[in-house]
Structures are given as C-alpha cells and as structure tokens.
Amino acid sequence: VTLKFYFAPMSTASLTEAVLAELGVPYEGIQLDISAGETRRPDYLAINPNGRVPTIVHDGTVIWESGAIAMYLGETFGVAQGLYPAAGPKRGEAMKWIVWSVATLGEAAGRLSAALPSDVEGGVQSGSQDWVAPEQRSAAALEKASQDVAACLSILNNALAEQKFLLGDYSLVDTHVHGLVGWLGMMGTNLSAYAHIGAWLSRCAARPALARFMQG
C-alpha cells in the first residue's frame, strides 16, 4: 500500500497535512512550489487537472479536493482510531461540516483572500491569483466577502456553543475545519467576537497534530 501526498507549505494542503498527522499514517510527501509554477506542470496536471494542492494518490487512486480527502482518509483510517464516524447519521454530520467548510466557508474565505491586497494575505500560497477578476478586488467585493465570512463564523460559533467539538467528541472534522479558521486568522479576520470558536481553538491546540498549525 502506498500513499503519496502532493502539497505546498502554507496552502490548503496544510489541512490534509494535519489530517495525516492526526491519523499517523505513513506517506510519501511530494512538495510543489506554487510560485515556481510546479502545480501547473504537465506531469502534475495529469494527476490533478485543477493544478492545485492537495492531492493524494492511495494505491493508485487519485483524490483531490481537501474535503474529499479528509472524508476518504477518515473512512479508510480514522474509524478504527475513533477519529471519524462509521457509516450512519454521525457520518452524515461529518460530511455536512466538511463540505460546508470548503463549499460555503471556504468559498467566502476565497473571495476575501481575492479581495485583500496580496501582502495582507498572510503569506498563504494561493497561487498566481490569475483567477481573480479586477472587480473581485473592489471595496464592495471586500465588504461582501467579509459579511459572508462573518455569517459563516456565526454558524460555527453557534454550533460550538452546544458542544465541545463539531461532532461532540474530537474528530477529523475539527482537524479540517480548524485549518480553514486558521487561514482566516492569518488573513486578519477578527475572531475575538466568536467566544465559542476561541474556546474550541484552545481545545484543538491540545492536539499535538494541530498545535504546530496554530497561528497567533
């Protein structure tokens, strides 16, 4: 069995790196330099036509999209370790939060990143940003993205008022969502208004696999 992990430092791949660290699964890491265009090289595009990281290749099966990777690694390695729910209602909740974190929170965070001047981006490697249209850098776009991020953070904050972790006990869902919230922190989003998120970040920091990803 082989597991390859294509990554770049300070990128979405850090979410996968945290999931792998939490699981303790051995893998071969292949580091790409986004600014040098390595994610757009033909040999990498043959593996991931999106030209983005993360990608994993497990026994020859290619999986991209950090959320799909978290769910796959959770199913494959996490259930036995009590880090991911077995098939059933709890699994459904896990998928809900992971997909939401990428498709809704991550989408808004991506627009925020696009709207911020690149030097405020916290050094996160989001690529050439050739996907950013000029109007996405406007003050109006920044305002709208900030509002949408705030709405998402309220949803997360309310969920964490009810329980210590997103599924009750700590799981790979927290590992994954934690990375996205950390990215927002690096972009300068003020998290102090969200007390339950703050308390959750502190609880997450007790996990050795996450402590090294904590910012500020």
Ligand SMILES: N[C@@H](CCC(=O)N[C@@H](CS)C(=O)NCC(=O)O)C(=O)O
């Ligand atoms: N939806 C994707 C996003 C991946 C993504 O945007 N990766 C960026 C780094 S944060 C990337 O690889 N950019 C490389 C490039 O644009 O060439 C996921 O969650 O995996």
